[in-house]
Amino acid sequence: MSGGVSATTIMAGVSMAMTAAGTAMSIAGQAQQAGAQAGMANYQAQVARNNQMVAEWNAQQALQQGQVDEQNQRSKAAALLGSQRAALASQGGDVDSGSPLDIQADTARAGEYDAQTIRNNAAVKAYGYRVQGANAGAEANLDDYKAASAMGALPYGMGSSLLGGASKLAGGASDLMKGGGGGGVTVNYANGNAAAGFGTYTPSNAFGWS
Numbered sequence: 001m002s003g004g005v006s007a008t009t010i011m012a013g014v015s016m017a018m019t020a021a022g023t024a025m026s027i028a029g030q031a032q033q034a035g036a037q038a039g040m041a042n043y044q045a046q047v048a049r050n051n052q053m054v055a056e057w058n059a060q061q062a063l064q065q066g067q068v069d070e071q072n073q074r075s076k077a078a079a080l081l082g083s084q085r086a087a088l089a090s091q092g093g094d095v096d097s098g099s100p101l102d103i104q105a106d107t108a109r110a111g112e113y114d115a116q117t118i119r120n121n122a123a124v125k126a127y128g129y130r131v132q133g134a135n136a137g138a139e140a141n142l143d144d145y146k147a148a149s150a151m152g153a154l155p156y157g158m159g160s161s162l163l164g165g166a167s168k169l170a171g172g173a174s175d176l177m178k179g180g181g182g183g184g185v186t187v188n189y190a191n192g193n194a195a196a197g198f199g200t201y202t203p204s205n206a207f208g209w210s
Contacts, residue, residue, distance in 0.1 A: 037150040045143035048136045055133030059126040066122020070115045077111020 084107055088100040095101065 038147040041143045041147035041150065045140045045147065048140035048143060052133045052136035052140065055129045055136060059129035059133070062122050062125040062129060066119055066125070069122070070118045073115045073118055074111065077108065077114065080111065081107050 081104055084104055085095055085100075088095045088103065093100065095104070
């Protein structure tokens with residue numbers, strides 16, 4: 001009897017539905033994965049920028065502490081020089097010539113050397129922190145690039161999935177058209193399997209078998 005739905009038609013329709021659902025799930029999965037990757041990269045970029053700011057703060061603190069230590073050293077050197085001058089003067093003689101003057105000059109040079117050493121050490125320490133900050137800034141830029149790349153690649157991935165799904169749907173539609181003629185699904189009551197020649201179910205025969 002004509003007007004029935006063949007098994008081929010049903011299977012083609014089911015295949016098309018599954019293809020459409022699979023394509024939609026693939027696209028959703030790609031979007032979720034890209035969003036997760038971009039979110040993690042953005043988080044890591046922010047952490048790196050925070051580290052960069054901390055490194056710069058440490059550099060500034062190192063320089064400031066170096067200035068304080070340098071000034072303290074100069075004050076100590078000046079106090080020591082004053083004590084030496086007073087001691088030399090108590091012994092009589094001219095403290096601005098000869099050996100007394102040489103002793104004072106040596107003390108002054110030693111004090112200045114120590115002060116310069118403190119300044120240089122502070123500068124080296126600050127430089128180390130700034131190198132850390134520069135590295136953290138580079139990491140932040142790289143993480144920004146990763147986040148942008150993850151989202152930038154999403155349209156291409158989605159397009160590929162859509163093209164693949166469309167191709168499969170086109171094939172399913174072709175099968176559906178080929179199997180869209182008459183005929184029904186036949187059922188053999190003897191073994192429960194579809195078999196030609198016993199009975200055919202059609203929409204017009206909803207309550208009986210022809």
